[in-house]
Amino acid sequence: MRFCTLLITGLCVLGGFGITGFTENRLADDPKQEKWKAPAWADTLKNQYPTEPLTLAQGEELFQEFCSSCHGEAGYGDGAAGRALGAKPANFHDPEVVKQTDGALFWKLSNGRGNMPPFKEVFSDEQRWQLVAYVRKLTTPKTNTK
Template sequence: MKKYNFYTLLLFCAVSVIVLSASRNYQSLKYKRTDSKFLQDTVKQVAWLAPASADSLKNPLTVSQESISKGEELYNMYCFSCHGDTGYGDGPAGGSMGIRPANFHDQRVIKQKDGALFWKLTNGKGNMPPFKEALTEEQRWQLIVFLRELGKTE
């Protein structure tokens, strides 16, 4: 009977050591994920650059109330859920993506040429879907017109 208790106690101790060891590893992993440096790394975004050839693309549309209005309709249909009502990248769906969607008021976006924005809108990357199949070329240019107007407002 004593032999049985000894082995039971030994088995219990071995299992406890394994559980505590796994628990400690889990805790350290958990700590690393909430560590401020880790969070900074997840928020840090790598610049998304269009190819240089995209800069040569010119918007064939003139800025008019009609092109702005059509671009706004498209924005509200396809873009606002991620980029937000006012284009700050704070839409309800955008926050859950890990990488924050573009802020159209940011100078890094404003300084990009229309062709670069058109290329990005057409091809997409990561969580940003490509719109070459969903939108016509004219609709994509209308969106660019609206994004430019949106970026002018505070």
């Protein structure tokens, strides 16, 4: 597993991989690229794991190690490796991303497209759901507790 971590991280940093992401960003040199939509059945996929503090912490750890280089530490699509790609990685705060179902995000994370590598063979189902849960946490408006 550690070898996979190093390999994927290295490829992201070198620009070989990146995470084009979960939105309708198009390649700068290909305005005809279609929007990336998950199949309709993906909307029926449901997280079978509880969203609790440990789930979110594990999702954050995975996100920071594997996703932040392209998507940025806060998920705005502004990571250093992402800037080297032909298409901007997804901004998870974009309303087009926020309105997608958890199942659609899970499907995209699992299958990849373009610069977004498929993570089905890299992460377990539980880890991919942890990432979806963490992405949702990133985009949840902060409430003032004062």
